[in-house]
Amino acid sequence: MKALQWQGVNKLAVGEVPDPELRNPGDMIVKVGKTVTCGSDLHLLGGYIPFMEKGDVLGHEFLGEVVEVGPDVHKHRVGDRVVVSSFIACGSCWYCDQKLFSLCDNGNTNPAITETLWGHAPGGCFGYSHAMGGNAGSHAEYVRVPFADVGAFAVPDEVSDERALFASDSASTGWMGADLGGVKPGDVVAVWGAGAVGQMAARAAVLLGADRVIVIDRLDNRLQQVEKFIGAETLNYERTDVSGELRERSGGRGPDVCIEAVGMEAHSPGPQFAFDQLKQQLRLQTDRPTAVRDAIHACRKGGSVFVLGVYAGFVDKFPLGALMNKGLTVRGAQMHGQRYIPMLLERMAAGELTTEHLATHVMPLDQAPEGYRIFKEKEDGCVRAVFTP
């Protein structure tokens, strides 16, 4: 079958790979209908996430048709239209019982790397390096879905492919940021990053009853989408004193909840950017934590900061003093898709949560390398490139 393969840093190619096969009784095979790029893939492309191997198939967000099921798959039948969580979880370990699915003890079949790096191994992920299990990704004609009864969900007829696709990752991630960040009715919520993840976090905050939701970025086309489709306010950090303006919009206190949806390749104005980038490229720090620093600085005393952006290792100039003295709660996580997807599909069916505007560029899988280039360069207003294998 055809698949998009990682061939090295900033090198992608569509090639032929073997068709996936069932390996365990709970597996199923999905014929991929739509699969979409994610900011997380850019970290793989740029070589910031280690343990990629030449030829690895990328992609972790997808929707498609079930074509084969193992004997232990009971929820799905051949022909069903399903959307699949990007993180892989067993559904029966202690973490899965706590609904912390991306922390599953059995989702990652290659736990040694992350145990060494972080002390414990999180669950596995499709198309996301050998540190996350080395599972073949979804930018392909077919994909093997382990623990299919746990990670795949039937899409209701009234929800289109274009909408349901985003339940796979960005909508679940965004919802988790608002939910576990503790957004309550009446809160002021600030979100850094107006990519699909930031937009979905902002929409979740709106739906959870936040009084004001403010999204921060520098790309005007994305901020315009936020105003038009998400129902939130915006700030362009290149033209505004963000911290001052956030205080102004929150009765002088600062936001109650700050959600960071930018990640390890953050941009920042001024000399700090060159400093962080150089240190990252020399591997003196692995990540550029600009937006996390900003969120901690802006957050009100006693408030909560949720890190959705992906980070891999160590950072420099982390404002531990502000965190401690301001009494902040700082949390982060990879997405617990299995916890949110059924509710998100219901909200999608009810028209509360729309995502079609995120799919700015739709193309066949053959054009995926070009799709990634446009997405990475944020060219032509690209928010997400969707491939149709």
Ligand SMILES: NC(=O)c1ccc[n+]([C@@H]2O[C@H](COP(=O)([O-])OP(=O)(O)OC[C@H]3O[C@@H](n4cnc5c(N)ncnc54)[C@H](O)[C@@H]3O)[C@@H](O)[C@H]2O)c1
């Ligand atoms: N936790 C999870 O499970 C999970 C899931 C999906 C994605 N992610 C991560 O979330 C992050 C965002 O993903 P995305 O797909 O929306 O990415 P994206 O690349 O499409 O968007 C990132 C946005 O951040 C903006 N940005 C850069 N520097 C900024 C700064 N200093 N302040 C404010 N905005 C800034 C960019 O202009 C861009 O619009 C990535 O790090 C991705 O890896 C995490």
Ligand SMILES: [Zn+2]
């Ligand atoms: Zn993703």
Ligand SMILES: [Zn+2]
């Ligand atoms: Zn588990």
